[in-house]
Amino acid sequence: MANAFPPAQILTTLIALRDRAMAAETLNALAFSMANDLYSLLPFRQALVFSHTGRHPELLCISGLAKPAEDSPYLVWLKQASRWVADQFADTTPKAGQTTATIWIDREKTDPPPDIAEGWSEWWAAGLLVVSFHRPNGERLGFIIFQLETGVPEGLLEQLGGVFRTWGYCWHQLSGGTKKRRWRPSRRAAIIIAIVAAALLFIPVRQSALAPAEIVSRDTQIISAPLNGVIDVIAVRPNQQVTKGDLLFTLDQTTLRNKADVLIQEVAVAEAELQAASQGAFNNPQSKGELTVLSGRVQQRRAELAAVLAQLDRTRIEAPADGVVVFTDPNDWIGKPVATGERILQLANPDQPAMRIELSVADAITLEVGADVTLFLTAYPLEPVRGKILETSYQARPHNDGIVSYRLLANIENRPEHVRLGLHGTAKLYGDRVPLGYYLLRRPLATARAWSGL
Template structure:
């Protein structure tokens, strides 16, 4: 009795499954092929591909879905069900698991009745060492035909072979150093740690002017108009900004009327004093009132003149934006803007306390501007702050002022960059371990 040969179309379909698996360029592509390409042969409700991750199974692909939603109730239940299924497959043989012959836990049975058909065909995939790589589940109403199941063994082996190739880790084959070589390497490392190097630190910096005058509000009031634009060149006596004069003008007008009334009262009392001795005693009081009103009027007029603030020197007006100031109430002495000399640039460096190093007087500084990274500026430290203060970013830092050598054209006021400060020479070991030692002492208090 001769064995019946498989149908040629079946053999072609099996070969196509192997070819698609071999053509996959990643594990995800292989899982997608495993979950979807076998539908023409098995006609399953759904196929699930899991990867073995230690004692758990990770869902890689679900047939018909490009990307499953991990928070769906079905996939949440599937995580529990996959752990139970892994315990039902002790070896590498594919196995048919009918629902009627199993006794799953209550929560697994409830989900099976809701989402799965009557049976599962479980295909474990193992590498040559017998280690499980993953698991493929086919949801079927009945087990595969007897003449189809043996022919699929070659497909399972091809899938396992491709999976193992993607998961194979490259092993670095190197020589094992001997004791003498280890000692030599330690000696070289110790010698390198004693090499003297220049201690450096990096800090944010900005181009400012060494000669900058702060222009503040001369009186309490409201900014009416900014007469100059940011970074505009001004001359001495240029109008910078004006304060609102409405209140002062009203006050001056009222005081002018009061002065006129006091003058009239004083004149009338002077005329009555010729024939009325009692009016002579009022002259001193009325004269003092006239002087008081005139002094008040003169003070208000002086304030009116101070509502127009002029530039004290030639330079560049430095401030943020006119819209930030127009209509803003200010008090006497509040800083409004600066008049800076662009011909005397300097570096304003904010060195964080955590990066602070010992700097000698005249320490060298190199500033790499963000706008001109290939044209660094050279300079030397001129002054440093005694105490560290918190910056606008909340970083406690020291304030350093450094000069700018030469007259570089790109050293424009307001440009930002990173300054590299050069300290004294130290050994390489101290340079590398300074901050770890400081952090260790901060944590341990030693």
């Protein structure tokens, strides 16, 4: 029938077929065009389009049907038949530079399985023209089956080669373009990989943990309130260098001074009464008995006055040694009532710096005294500070941010010039060497045990 067309009409039809394929926006639209539009040049009984990117072919379109019933006996048989057809050109690959391959399957010249042969005689034509489509890298995209009662007319297959290549190009682009082949190791390679991976899990690595840290002094004195009172004046600023005897802060003296003034008057009155009784004792024997009581009262008032004056002297708190004053904002303390023994500030020796590390319970590892520590200061991230652990706390306690952690103290080796009290950073602590598998699975195993209770 194809020979009845003039060459110009065949050329026009081929161009129209290519244009429809190029206009397809989805793979289903392309499959519909492939299954139906070629009938004018190649009169087939039925055309079937299959995608073959997975293990088994998948039906995309059947000529003349918009949506075939999936539970029909024909489609159930077609799943097996499509796999058998795919096996017929399993070893057929496109020629160099081509992305399509064509084979002819004749029922009389092949020996399909009985179940395939039975369905073929019932539903299919005598011959099958199968065109497979591939990516440029050789990966198969799918194939189309044309059912023909007779062979392909002479010369037509060569004329349709351009249409087949256009279909393959459009299929390649609509299915995502060139895809890299996934490497699938052989069984032997998989066993070798598993053995190597298992061996890697036993490689010894050094345990490590990260924790916030601060530069503090190993020689620190607590300056606390010597008596109950109210903070009157803070004479220093945070991180100020002071020398021994410098005034640090004072307590309000108003109450004590008023009490001292009252006691001074009471002492004067008691002394006057004692003097009057002493003078009257010469003429009045009864006054001699009062001398002892009045003398004791004078001594009591004097002792009370001396105690108040001593408290007045203690309202001025001075630095007991040279160092750096460590405390919060002075405005937080001025006018604040304090009790005896309440900590106001710290006096730190800047010549003995150390690292104070807060290691959370979740990140805790086995650490011994002498373990290595590297501190990365926030202000100097490119100049790490190294040291060794001096002491560790036995019990974990909540930190200022609410995280339960252990407190560790580490020294600073070869003290750098930029290290000063109050600097913060992140410390990396190094523990013993453990297998890589334990290092990777320690946290997940601990979480699983805490969740499951095993």
